[in-house]
Amino acid sequence: MATLLELLATLDELDSAGDVKATSVRMPEALHHAVALATELGMAKSFTAATNDALALRVRAFARQQALAAHLAQFPHDQPDLEAVVRRRVSGTDHPAALHEQVTVAAARRYERRHPEWAVSGEVDHAVDQVLELVEMLVEMPVPAATA
Amino acid sequence: MAAPVRHLVLDNEAVSALLATTPQHANRAQVLEAIMAANGRTVVPTAVRCEALWDRTEQTAAAANLHVKDDDPLDPAAANRNVQLRQAVPAASLVDASVVVSAERLPGADVVEILTSDPGDLAALAGHTDANIDVRSL
Numbered sequence: 001m002a003t004l005l006e007l008l009a010t011l012d013e014l015d016s017a018g019d020v021k022a023t024s025v026r027m028p029e030a031l032h033h034a035v036a037l038a039t040e041l042g043m044a045k046s047f048t049a050a051t052n053d054a055l056a057l058r059v060r061a062f063a064r065q066q067a068l069a070a071h072l073a074q075f076p077h078d079q080p081d082l083e084a085v086v087r088r089r090v091s092g093t094d095h096p097a098a099l100h101e102q103v104t105v106a107a108a109r110r111y112e113r114r115h116p117e118w119a120v121s122g123e124v125d126h127a128v129d130q131v132l133e134l135v136e137m138l139v140e141m142p143v144p145a146a147t148a
Numbered sequence: 149m150a151a152p153v154r155h156l157v158l159d160n161e162a163v164s165a166l167l168a169t170t171p172q173h174a175n176r177a178q179v180l181e182a183i184m185a186a187n188g189r190t191v192v193p194t195a196v197r198c199e200a201l202w203d204r205t206e207q208t209a210a211a212a213n214l215h216v217k218d219d220d221p222l223d224p225a226a227a228n229r230n231v232q233l234r235q236a237v238p239a240a241s242l243v244d245a246s247v248v249v250s251a252e253r254l255p256g257a258d259v260v261e262i263l264t265s266d267p268g269d270l271a272a273l274a275g276h277t278d279a280n281i282d283v284r285s286l
Contacts, residue, residue, distance in 0.1 A: 088185035
């Protein structure tokens with residue numbers, strides 16, 4: 001059975017090796033068409049490059065997710081609060097979450113209550129992105145006019 | 149609005165904490181928080197690996213290897229920059245400067261975090277770069 005260490009070692013090879021293997025992938029026709037159009041519009045150098053970039057990105061994200069999950073399975077006391085991770089992610093940037101700390105903390109706590117597995121599953125980046133989107137929405141929401 | 153991209157460079161104490169195997173370790177928990185917050189790359193300068201005695205081939209390094217895949221080598225260009233930074237901040241060590249050189253060389257970030265137990269010298273070195281560096285203390 002494949003291990004996470006083997007996966008990471010193979011990703012290392014991806015960074016350095018230029019070997020190419022031909023493969024045949026069945027994909028929805030609409031997706032094929034969309035990738036071709038996006039490539040024409042400048043998303044990637046070629047259809048192949050677009051496909052390889054997307055797959056590499058997905059595999060790297062999976063490897064990170066598995067590494068975080070493995071760490072917390074071994075050391076459960078290391079789990080941070082989601083609000084701390086979110087605040088650290090935006091620290092030093094002009095993201096609304098960095099400028100509206102109370103909203104950010106409230107949004108992170110709400111997400112953490114609803115998804116207590118956010119860290120042990122390793123899906124940290126998804127959780128942080130969800131909180132950041134919620135903060136953006138709350139900050140940009142117009143304040144209702146007071147009624148008489 | 150695009151989500152910010154945050155890279156992370158680990159200094160000696162952060163690496164030592166990551167290599168620890170005790171069930172509870174306050175510094176290791178801080179390092180994990182930093183790794184979770186870094187959605188870009190997490191790197192370790194090779195000079196730091198030497199100082200922290202991190203041999204990637206040892207079984208005890210397996211957990212750390214999972215989190216930090218990228219070494220930043222002290223190549224000729226890094227050596228030149230290291231010298232320039234140490235001339236600007238004489239109190240800084242070779243390892244301190246290698247951390248800042250690595251932070252400077254990471255492309256495409258909104259912020260590069262440096263996690264260190266020596267924030268004074270690292271902040272002084274970071275002041276001599278154009279990168280947006282967030283020096284965090286362990």
